[in-house]
Amino acid sequence: MASPIAPGRQLVSATMLTVDQLAATIGDIADPEIPVLTLSDLGILRGIDLAADGHLVVRITPTYSGCPAIDPIRREVERVVEELGPPDAEVRMELSPPWSTDWMSDDGRRKLLDYGIAPPDPAAEPGCALLSMPARCPRCESEDTREVSRFGSTPCQAQHVCNACLEPFDRFKTLR
């Protein structure tokens, strides 16, 4: 009996935002650990469901199980939803399917590189097994780089160093 909600439908809210506008506002929230990336760059805003009775659910997913950024992110999403959404809206953590770096937008990958962090491998084409590519130095673009440690300053990064310009740099680990 429940009919699917058209994404452009108006919310029951004093601000008269549409679901799309609310999604855009939430999607623009910055990641507290790598602030050049937004939630939509990371691909961790899974969706917004508006039920026929007006009940709104925002679904987000963590990058890594223990990512410390997820608690502040969740609080910020709750704050935005409380301010702009209908009353009694809910923010839900959704684990399935598990997040991978294939969810990261091309825009996000570009912003990471500009910020000095080597982005993860491009998203895999369906049915095509990709070999992991060497990290490209964000400073001189050389591919002559080596991994120093598989772990870095956040759960999603590893430490590399460039053999050409000797600059150490972080890489956003490819996770599939």
Place this chain on the structure above:
Amino acid sequence: MSATATSTSDVALYALRLGDDALILAQRLGEWSSMAPELEEDIALTNIALDLLGQARFLLTLAGELEGSGRDEDELAFGRGEREFYNCLLVEQPNVDFAHTIARQLLFSTYQLALYEPLTGSADSGLAGIAAKAVKEVAYHRDHAVKWSLRLGDGTAASHSRMQDAIERLWPYTHELFESDELVERLAVGGVAVNPAGLCDSWGQFIGATLGEATVTVPETSWRPSGGRRGEHTEAFGHMLAEMQWLHRSHPGASW
């Protein structure tokens, strides 16, 4: 519902066992913070701890919800006594030195990966989702442990002897990992749990091959300590728990 319908309290207890394994190992690894032999390893061990802590939070939250008596992840982590923890004895063993920590990582992450891979197909969607998320992280933890096991075991005379000692000291605690009991058997019939008895062979093959390459000898022991799943722990556990819980117990409900 079918004859094999699983009881919610069974699933809650099973989630608690898995969550306690992850929580207690996270706490042990966290003890390395600022004390590891090199900066990269300090970061690596605490990152692994963070992954495990995240898994523990999901599992304890799930256990609390299924239990239905209002206990959240914090209450379960900080409010239970020693006899109410159901982690295996291996994860609570002290760090001793870097070789012991790596040996414990190798033995446990190989087991956890073998367990979580089939758990991704659990009939309980909550457990399946947590396992699918964790399995990628655990594969990474095992790679780290294998790399260091080879480097220490097949390294200098000093690193080899430490690695050999560590495996000898921890080996007896591995038998418990593959023990089954009525709870697990009931849940395995319903497709919710993975019976660990079936994981022993593949685990043994992987560990045997890795230690062989690391020139470390697998010890033969007849001592098989067990009891963690029933809340019976080794001496070191109480001390660890006191440190983990004292702040929360001294200031109940405090936040910042």
